[in-house]
Amino acid sequence: MRRSLPPLKAIVAFEAVARVGSVTAAADELGVTHSAVSKQLAALEAWLGAPLFESNRRHMTATPSGLRMAGAAGAALDLLASSVEAFMPVREPRVLEVIAPATFAMRWLIPHLPAFEVEFPHVDVRVRPLHTGEEWRDIPFDVVIRRGEALQSDLRSVGLLREEIGLLVRPEVAASLGGRPNLAGVPLLEAVTRPGELARWLIAADLSVDHATEALRFGHFYIALEACLAGQGAIAAPIEVVSDLLARGELVEPFRAIRIAGPEYRLGYAPAGAHAALAASFAEWAMRTATIDPGLPEG
Template sequence: MNRKVPPLKTITAFESVIRLGSVTKAANELFVTHGAISKQIAALEDWLGRPLFEANRKQMRPLPDAVTWAQTLAQLLDTLDSSAAQMRGDQRARPLQVIAPSTLATRWLIPRSWHFSEQHKTIALQVRHTDTGENWQEIPFDVAIRTDRDLPAAMPSRKIFEEQLTMALSPRLAAQANLWRPADILKLRLLASQTRSGELERWLAAASLSGAGTAISEFPHFYLALEAALAGGGALVCPRHTLADQFARGDLIEPWPQIRVAGPSFHVLWRDRTETPPDVQLFVDWLEKQSSPHFGLATEPS
């Protein structure tokens, strides 16, 4: 079979840049130079015949479909890593398959997963994101993270955090908009997604506002709306906990933190009702610790 796949080094560099959000961090993780990562990204774009990032390379903002592809590549690399460990006869690396909603997986869980791997080197953590509409119960998993709207009674579960929704936008757009009161947000383009319907209307109601007559751009998926918000394309109602890193780094700002509405609660669950497997218990305990408000950025040790 003649498979047309890009060189492994280019894939590894690209996935690391997307996951860590930085060429410098990717270079440190892979023990190469900043220039070497940039060279591999350029080689991958040349192989594909198209760009993966926006034209302004100082920001290194990935294009939306590049983010989706990187998530797929991450799963493939995890599988390759696990199978290679088995071929080496490394019995210490036990795979632990975790599935989680797309935004939570890519923006919160995966950036923190290295903490777990550092603490538990005998467990090969494999994170797979799920999209709205997928039947996640048909996907192989040891641990699943779901919202309270999607909890099967047949599986044991534990709540890890309750989400809050807030209006957010890029610092650049906020500086241009001259926001003083909540009603000023209606001067901007508002962003929404079909997968999170009703969240914009709920925030506007909490702020005693009506969106009638306001320009609203609706995207099919939240991650596309989020990329638009990060790029300064409008204001978006965002999950405050899930995007904690983006707020902490200043990629997003929250003009009115006093106006938040309740979002879904997230729960961790597993299949075995009789006895919790030891590796699952370790991950659940770690996840609860990471979900604590006392923990900060994904780059901070736990």
């Protein structure tokens, strides 16, 4: 069946204006004149028979229907650009700079990268782990992944996965706990970079939140996790991020029915960046991987 679509030039112009919020900025990005972009917008609205932006054109705010169309257009253009790249000769590996939270980078992202390299053998992904408190906006990147944080509006942002947090211990520690939530005699571990998560789990388990005040605290989550692996106590941890440890039996979740919702990981990239098409391919791969293999253990 033949598709009924407006002119591609008009779609490109509209997507750029809706994304950057300005005809002038969109014209600069596309390398055309202000007038050319305005004409394409007018042509598209005439083709659709409906306005795409609110009446106050100074701010170029898309209507609700326009926002939906802009999102679909942006995703389609990213996919098209990625497909076109497959026809371009590759002279040397292309570098994609990715920054991500340290624990997530080490325990989820890097272990999954071999699968990305199979699909994109000429791409060199360089992962830069970030620690809490580092100003990521000062670091050059093609793709950024953040935990529990909204990304700035000039980035195309997508949801990657949301954490589920459970209590984890060494198997020999779990054997002493019994079937009901009981942490008597078990030290608790917590990272100062994840405040409140242990307390929320204790509340969900109907245990005294006062136990959280007695927890051993560490400067970073991955250090607290190492203490748990060493048998020093129990830790509230994101199941998706440490699923490999559960799969190998190095840690167990004695009270699996008790979990709390954690924050969402969001991935962002600049749609007009030097490696925008490649970043879009990486985003699509990461979302697909998180859907197919979110890191949740079987059973």
